[in-house]
Amino acid sequence: MELGYGYRKNGDTYTPEYIAGLNIEDCLGCGRCYKVCGEGVFELVDRADLDVDDDDDYEDEGTMVMTIANSDLCIGCQACSRVCAKKCQSFEKLAA
Template sequence: MDNITCITRDGTVWTPEFVTELNAKTCISCGRCYKVCTRDVLELIDRSESDLPEDDDEDDSESMASVMSLANPGDCTGCGACSRVCPKNCFTNSPLPLAA
């Protein structure tokens, strides 16, 4: 099955890459992705103790009480802005097939 493709205003063919996964273990809750998403795909939630990183480094991720999550992944337009601004590369994006 073919992937979803679009044509931009200048006639360029573009294949959107939708967010399919967010790695909560590497998320530092900086909020950059939340700020650039125009579709309310993301939500900041409390991080459970079991989700905390296990490394002994004193980085920001260990002290964070919250983590970003995919609240409404079906609203993603595939623009990829969240992935481009994420300093920890937490997002996995991929093209999706056309629905029958």
């Protein structure tokens, strides 16, 4: 069973698909998703500060990457995906 319903202006409902993940390997750090998201979901951070095993190429400070800071605030509009050239974001519907 799917949960989570949005309402269009005309009163019809739709099922939002919420942010579930972000592929930091492909992220360019361009900031487009951050700018388009009106809900404060994303945070741009220095890749060197992430606690992940990564390519040596990314160890230099100053290489920025997008992260999900507040996934619970997502309203499921998917605007972030439409502006991302690398299609880094993944989505999921709420499940019962």
